[in-house]
Amino acid sequence: MSNQSLFAVVLALGVCAYVVASYRARSLAAGKPFTLHSRLHYYGAFAALWTVLPALLTIAVWAMAEPMVLRGVMHSHLPAEVLAKSAPERVMIDGTIGSLADGLARLAPDEVEQALAAKTPLVGLLATKGVAMGAEPAAFQIAAAQDLNRATAYSRFGVTALALLLAICGMVVSILRVNRGLRARNAVERIVLAGLISASTVAILTTVGIVLSMLFETLHFFSQVSARDFFLGTVWDPRFSAAGSTSATAGQFGLVPLLWGTAYISAVALAVAVPVGLMAAIYMSEYASKGVRSVVKPVLELLAGIPTIVYGLFALISFGPFLRDLGSSIGVSVSASSVLTAGFVMGIMLIPFVSSLSDDVINAVPQVLRDGSLGLGATRSETIKQVVLPAALPGVIGAVLLAASRAIGETMIVVLAAGIAANMTVNPLQPVTTITVKIVSQLTGDLEFNSPQTLVAFALGLTLFFITLVLNIYALSVVRRFREHYE
Amino acid sequence: MTDVTADGVSGTSSITTLDPAIAARRLARRRAAEWRFQAYGIAAILFGLFFVALLFAVIGAKGWTALLQTQLTLPVTFEKSVIDPNGTSNHDDIMAADYTSLASAALYKRLGISPDDAAATALADGLISTGSDVELRKVVLDDPSVIGTTRTVTLLAHGNVDALLKGTIDRAVPEDSRQIKDQQIAWIDRLTAGGSLAKTFNWGLFTRGASSQPETAGLGVAVIGSLYMMLTVLAIAVPLGVAAAIYLEEFAPRNRWTDLIEVNISNLAAVPSIVFGLLGLAILINLVGLPRSASLVGGLVLALMTLPTVIIAARAAITAVPPSIRQAALGVGASKMQSIFHHVLPLAMPGILTGTIIGLAKALGETAPLLMIGMVAFVVDYPRSPLDPATALPVQIYMWSNAQERGFVERTSGATLVLLVFLIAMNVIAVILRRRFERKW
Numbered sequence A: 001m002s003n004q005s006l007f008a009v010v011l012a013l014g015v016c017a018y019v020v021a022s023y024r025a026r027s028l029a030a031g032k033p034f035t036l037h038s039r040l041h042y043y044g045a046f047a048a049l050w051t052v053l054p055a056l057l058t059i060a061v062w063a064m065a066e067p068m069v070l071r072g073v074m075h076s077h078l079p080a081e082v083l084a085k086s087a088p089e090r091v092m093i094d095g096t097i098g099s100l101a102d103g104l105a106r107l108a109p110d111e112v113e114q115a116l117a118a119k120t121p122l123v124g125l126l127a128t129k130g131v132a133m134g135a136e137p138a139a140f141q142i143a144a145a146q147d148l149n150r151a152t153a154y155s156r157f158g159v160t161a162l163a164l165l166l167a168i169c170g171m172v173v174s175i176l177r178v179n180r181g182l183r184a185r186n187a188v189e190r191i192v193l194a195g196l197i198s199a200s201t202v203a204i205l206t207t208v209g210i211v212l213s214m215l216f217e218t219l220h221f222f223s224q225v226s227a228r229d230f231f232l233g234t235v236w237d238p239r240f241s242a243a244g245s246t247s248a249t250a251g252q253f254g255l256v257p258l259l260w261g262t263a264y265i266s267a268v269a270l271a272v273a274v275p276v277g278l279m280a281a282i283y284m285s286e287y288a289s290k291g292v293r294s295v296v297k298p299v300l301e302l303l304a305g306i307p308t309i310v311y312g313l314f315a316l317i318s319f320g321p322f323l324r325d326l327g328s329s330i331g332v333s334v335s336a337s338s339v340l341t342a343g344f345v346m347g348i349m350l351i352p353f354v355s356s357l358s359d360d361v362i363n364a365v366p367q368v369l370r371d372g373s374l375g376l377g378a379t380r381s382e383t384i385k386q387v388v389l390p391a392a393l394p395g396v397i398g399a400v401l402l403a404a405s406r407a408i409g410e411t412m413i414v415v416l417a418a419g420i421a422a423n424m425t426v427n428p429l430q431p432v433t434t435i436t437v438k439i440v441s442q443l444t445g446d447l448e449f450n451s452p453q454t455l456v457a458f459a460l461g462l463t464l465f466f467i468t469l470v471l472n473i474y475a476l477s478v479v480r481r482f483r484e485h486y487e
Numbered sequence B: 001m002t003d004v005t006a007d008g009v010s011g012t013s014s015i016t017t018l019d020p021a022i023a024a025r026r027l028a029r030r031r032a033a034e035w036r037f038q039a040y041g042i043a044a045i046l047f048g049l050f051f052v053a054l055l056f057a058v059i060g061a062k063g064w065t066a067l068l069q070t071q072l073t074l075p076v077t078f079e080k081s082v083i084d085p086n087g088t089s090n091h092d093d094i095m096a097a098d099y100t101s102l103a104s105a106a107l108y109k110r111l112g113i114s115p116d117d118a119a120a121t122a123l124a125d126g127l128i129s130t131g132s133d134v135e136l137r138k139v140v141l142d143d144p145s146v147i148g149t150t151r152t153v154t155l156l157a158h159g160n161v162d163a164l165l166k167g168t169i170d171r172a173v174p175e176d177s178r179q180i181k182d183q184q185i186a187w188i189d190r191l192t193a194g195g196s197l198a199k200t201f202n203w204g205l206f207t208r209g210a211s212s213q214p215e216t217a218g219l220g221v222a223v224i225g226s227l228y229m230m231l232t233v234l235a236i237a238v239p240l241g242v243a244a245a246i247y248l249e250e251f252a253p254r255n256r257w258t259d260l261i262e263v264n265i266s267n268l269a270a271v272p273s274i275v276f277g278l279l280g281l282a283i284l285i286n287l288v289g290l291p292r293s294a295s296l297v298g299g300l301v302l303a304l305m306t307l308p309t310v311i312i313a314a315r316a317a318i319t320a321v322p323p324s325i326r327q328a329a330l331g332v333g334a335s336k337m338q339s340i341f342h343h344v345l346p347l348a349m350p351g352i353l354t355g356t357i358i359g360l361a362k363a364l365g366e367t368a369p370l371l372m373i374g375m376v377a378f379v380v381d382y383p384r385s386p387l388d389p390a391t392a393l394p395v396q397i398y399m400w401s402n403a404q405e406r407g408f409v410e411r412t413s414g415a416t417l418v419l420l421v422f423l424i425a426m427n428v429i430a431v432i433l434r435r436r437f438e439r440k441w
Helices: A001-031 A040-076 A086-108 A110-116 A122-129 A138-176 A184-222 A226-234 A254-287 A291-306 A308-329 A341-362 A368-375 A380-409 A412-417 A437-444 A454-487 B001-007 B020-069 B091-096 B097-111 B116-125 B131-142 B158-167 B182-193 B218-250 B256-268 B275-287 B295-320 B325-330 B336-362 B366-371 B391-402 B405-438
Strands: B068-077 B150-156 B197-201
Touching: A001 A040, A001 A086, A001 A138, A040 A086, A040 B366, A086 A122, A086 A138, A184 A226, A184 A454, A184 B218, A184 B275, A184 B295, A184 B336, A226 B336, A254 A291, A254 A341, A254 A380, A254 A437, A254 B020, A291 A341, A291 B020, A291 B182, A291 B295, A291 B336, A291 B405, A308 A412, A308 B020, A308 B391, A308 B405, A341 A380, A341 A454, A368 A380, A380 A454, A380 B020, A380 B391, A412 B391, A437 A454, A437 B275, A437 B366, A454 B256, A454 B275, A454 B336, B020 B068, B020 B256, B068 B097, B068 B158, B091 B131, B097 B116, B097 B131, B097 B158, B116 B182, B131 B150, B131 B295, B150 B325, B150 B391, B158 B182, B158 B197, B158 B405, B182 B197, B197 B405, B218 B256, B218 B295, B218 B336, B218 B391, B256 B295, B275 B295, B295 B336, B295 B366, B336 B405, B366 B391, B391 B405
Parallel strands: none
Antiparallel strands: B068 B150, B068 B197
16 A cells, blocks of 8 residues: 555544544443543543554654665665666666666566566557667666565554554454553643654754764765865865766865955945944834834834845845945946845845844843943943843843854855955955855765765855854854843 | 952951052053953954844845846737748747747847847847747737737846946956857847847746746745745744644643653754754655645645744743633633633634744745755746745755856845845835734733
8 A cells, every 4th residue: 555545544444443432431431431441532532642653663764764775675686787887877777777666567467477488678668658768778777676676565564553453453452452451641631742752852853863964964074085185175166076087187176265265245234234233223122102113113024024035136126236336436447246245235124134133132231230331421322332232242242153153054145245265355345255155065065976066065055054053052042141141 | 359358458448448549440440341341242243243234235235236237129020921820820830930039030120130140149149038939929929919010128238247237247357258249239239229238127026937037037936935835834833833832831840751842942943954854854754755846835834933033932922821711711611622722712813813923924035945955946937836846935946056057146145035025025024014913011
């Protein structure tokens, strides 16, 4: 049975279990439901959960393991010279065997037997069933495809039998357990709580998944390019080489120019966003009337809701050309994609981020501090500069660090507006490139997956992840300590 | 206090002995500083507002013309000798017929040029979109009885004609460096005056798939792909996020494990989106073997990305429900689980919903992770399931922004406009929901 129909059958069994168990509970109660431990539907839910959950878990685990096992079976029967071929060729062969197996499964078994015995080409036969093959498959491919089909059939039979067995056993046992003393509600609530707990661990699993998946590919990369060359190299020249070339011509993967570009653009962005965002937040929380606040705040937050691709497009079609024309009108050559373009537009993107974080922080400063300062005769700006801001400083620093982490990880603005040449220039009117731009450019397009040119993207991603992780954790702990200080 | 000692006078009497002129100057200086400080604040806000306005103005000004498309209305003769020369009415023959020649013939007739004049016909062919044969074929397939008759058909004009009529191609540019020639301009003006060429609302922008010609390129595939992704995000991020929020707010003991989960959630909310794309590529595509460019993969990646947003919003909504509600439920004999699912959760629902919509809006505009999992794809046909190759609205914008043809500049801004309209609609819904169901306890 296919996974879909198996799923449907198990669910149907679950519904049966629900109906039967609540019926049984009702007849046990004999018109006096208060004599039971739980309300009727808990008995139904108890039986349904015991029917459905073990079976569905089995199906899920099986569905994840099945492709790997089947691939193993298929490879175990391939001739040694086929196994010795290069990775891309192997992928091609696997694909052929896969579609061949698919086609053979659609033919009647005796049709295949006859065709193989009479040595009639399979291509024509398969074409009638809607499976297009490029060329007549080799004998080993036919054998492997037949092995694959046999293994698939066993696997399907196995999972169907196991899942149905578990579902039916669960149903019978749980229905039999329904009696006056069964604490059905407690049992159901324990399962629900287990579900809630596992949902909360998804966040941890995601982080682990991110680190492991990138770590694995990064180690793979470092087996081809030394870590020293990557972290300390000052030349970025990955040289998109053709498949099968040796690592001697693989190019240089120096991280330093990318780090420089990332840091430079982020610094420009923060130079725009921090003063503007902070001043906007101060004005909004200390001066603005309620009416002004209720209009301006959502409009500024609109900036935060605009996708970064739109900012990138704005930089590409409007701001970059504007700066270039401005530059040429005063005789300065400005590249259309430059540090200034990308940094400035990114700064605009970060304004609402900085301002809403600082707004929270400034509002968290207790009113008594302001009242004390004003009571001594300080003006409002003096109060803000000499009392509120120093008190809010840790929180503001946290906000700036979070904004920096945003800027470092920002992708679409720099992809569209920063350029792709890995320059180490200090001139803000020249293009530079960033880590994120290189991740995108190394992974879009048709590339051989095991080449260092592709794998370097994961090393870059892991570097990016760790930089932002350190910034985030430090910033979040600073903000948290700041809040606790005033609570 | 430093002022006092600086004047060299001790005791409280110093304040009264301060020279009134100095005091007035000092006061004026302090007032000026106060005024300047406020002006900085106002300037910062105006700066922000100015860029909101500028962004929308630029995108709007460049994009709104994409909502109109130049169409060519011509009486086309559906020659039987061209469409079905053997008279078999065979579907394959009709599919393979040369419909471009029909459109060309109709245009030559309308312009009054001889079909044998090679130079003139080449120029005239440049007025019709290369996608016109598909449109004519559709007319024939929908109603085979048109074969042999003459019908007035509306066809797409070529992208260059569209650009000229919208002013993107400048007539003042010398003919050699212009994409459209003087003879063609004369024809276009004649056709426009005769009512054959007109701009109509561009439905194709919303229904067509990918194309290398700007006039036949549309957002249809991208809209469907984005829709599939949003449904995946809804189906995965919302139940998981709400469940996690309930556990963390109502059940979790304060210990290291819970702290770890909390740090993880707040950190995941700040992890660069492109890293989620790498996760999707390494695990979902390379390890699990899901197809590249499938909207299911995109949806899963975006769901993981949206999860922290949903958890944070749901936790805030659950904390906002006052403890008296829980105590009342427990007091009449509900279990803790019952008090939460029957009372707390329904009361927290509007807040959760608002957070979810804002999370969805963020996911809808996200581009970078989708580039990693191969959503940069040239997809012509509508995806029938979330496993079919598709693309997404922001990715389509990215691809068009890289396209070389002039007509795509306008399409890029037009698509951005469409995306912004979707996002603003979602945010407005979130605000309305918040206002409508907001409850003060």
